[in-house]
Amino acid sequence: MLTSVKNEKVKNWRKLKKKKERDLQDTFMIEGFHLIEEAHESNWEIIEIIYQTGVEVNADWFHYPSYEVSDNVMTALTDTKTPQGILAVVSKNKSSECSSQRALLVDRVQDPGNLGTMIRTADAAGFDTVILGKGTVDLFNDKVIRSTQGSMFHLHIYEADLMEEIDRLQQEGIIVWSTGLENATFYHELEVPNKLAIMVGNEGAGVDPALIQKATQNVKIPIYGQAESLNVSIAAAILMYEVAKK
Known part of the structure; x- marks a missing residue:
């Protein structure tokens, strides 16, 4: 002992x-x-x-x-x-780029609880891949691990340059939705494609504008009360479950 x-x-x-x-x-x-x-x-x-x-x-x-x-x-x-x-x-599993039907792209999310919750939700909503962009909290942070409740072991998760990943995904015929407000369409007004990646961004700054420019479509979630915005993990959950219904 x-x-x-x-x-x-x-x-x-x-x-x-x-x-x-x-x-x-x-x-x-x-x-x-x-x-x-x-x-x-x-x-x-x-x-x-x-x-x-x-x-x-x-x-x-x-x-x-x-x-x-x-x-x-x-x-x-x-x-x-x-x-x-x-x-x-x-x-650590040595994960890298792979083919995907449903992917979540994470740009510079800092809070470990948010990242862990999104991974857990992606698992529950039937997503197969989570791609972590540069500046995102470490997947193997103990708070991230606890928040995933084991879902990190079920999904293909890896770190990558999101600019390059968007190009690769689009070349494979995957539609990329980015969250944002400018030139955005309400998610429920769009037809959900068979192969889709959803990109969410930093808690304060949102998705990097350069990444938004590369996305296929910019989407937004309606807010019916007086709140200015939604927590990133909540926004990701709404969008992933909307996709899961299709």
Whole structure:
């Protein structure tokens, strides 16, 4: 059992809280039984399991290298208020461009809760791909991971230059809708194409104007009250579920 936060193994795990280290090691950490089970069922590579003394590990996970740790070590490794006492180190999937029927493009979204919620919603709405543009919060941020509730393991998600991705998608016959207000059409007035990508943008600035120019169509959501705008994850959800109905 590992009992010291100064243990080299423990120090290495703690480093995974930082994006720089996650990128260097090509690994990240997940917490809780549900997320570990989702990773296990989705055939992501689980490198090792870390469990607190007294926590019962799922029998299906016994083939993974496992480490028992003391209460103080688990406290040092987790940021949640009510930890479940179990973590896993997972290898990053090397995802890249792929063919898609339904994609969500994310431009410079900063809030981890927003990104995680959009990934979870994309999964629920039957989307197959999420493309993260430069300046978007790290997919493997612990708050993003928790907000996805495991949906990150079900979808094809990768980082890319959205200018280049729009060109590629359009060459493949995929219509690209961008959210925005100028020269925009209400989404419910448009026919939903068979192959579609929806692009949403930064919480304060929206989608980059240069990206809007490249999109096939600019769309907007009607607002019936006095609110100036919608939260980006809510806007994405409305549009993705509208598409899911078709």
